[in-house]
């Protein structure tokens with residue numbers, strides 16, 4: 001077994017403590033990754049605090065992971081020692097169901113092994129995430145990372161990056177597309193960067209007027225304070241695509257009305273309460289409303305390669321492990337530009 005040092009929470013109070021545990025030995029198809037950086041995703045906070053009702057403790061969160069490959073199994077072909085590898089939201093799946101075969105392993109019909117707060121394919125062995133010193137993973141579920149990029153700013157791409165990239169690709173955002181991004185947080189700021197890089201004209205919608213300068217600096221052409229009814233009315237019926245990244249309860253009909261003919265709005269935030277949808281908001285204008293959840297391994301690799309080619313990373317604040325709880329509090333208050341990343345090298 002491989003000795004691992006991590007940071008775990010033991011109940012919904014979400015107090016982090018050093019936690020020693022073991023990972024499996026490196027099998028023929030496994031690689032061992034010495035973790036350098038782990039991003040803090042808002043879903044880490046929900047799960048650490050037990051807010052989704054699916055939490056198992058002890059829990060070592062973290063599914064935005066970048067590190068050095070320090071050992072490879074004898075059947076490994078994709079990685080060699082010294083490469084940089086990434087791990088996203090899941091680390092294994094059945095590989096045989098219709099979704100796995102199509103490269104949508106996150107929707108495996110048998111068992112998706114979440115990177116933490118999940119179980120391995122035996123559905124018994126707990127998985128522990130990236131707030132730790134290392135990870136053992138089958139090479140088929142690890143991602144190749146360009147070593148010349150700023151690795152601490154690459155880590156959030158493994159969740160926030162793919163979550164926003166996948167729907168932009170699915171709905172064919174490209175040159176000339178008129179795109180709205182609702183919310184300018186960890187997801188929203190990646191949505192702006194990616195949509196701008198694809199040639200879209202981006203409008204950012206936020207409740208905070210103070211975010212206008214940041215939105216413009218990220219490449220957005222327009223900024224609308226969503227509480228300003230006149231400003232919202234001025235863009236009604238003009239957008240081809242809207243990416244809604246907000247996890248707080250909000251009125252989606254107000255945004256559906258901003259779509260032009262056959263425009264689509266995609267939800268990637270996770271408000272917990274069901275939301276009322278007016279049929280009028282969908283029917284007039286032939287609008288679509290869809291959801292999107294992370295991405296499979298092939299598309300996640302495509303996203304990382306795209307970001308390397310276009311020099312796209314996340315805007316981050318680097319912290320040390322003793323600052324995780326403070327970072328959680330600040331993330332809940334949206335007081336982060338735009339992702340906390342934990343430096344695991346000096347842990």
Ligand SMILES: [Zn+2]
Pocket residue numbers: 041042043044063089159160
């Ligand atoms: Zn995440």
Ligand SMILES: [Zn+2]
Pocket residue numbers: 093094095096097098099100101105107108109110111
């Ligand atoms: Zn499957």
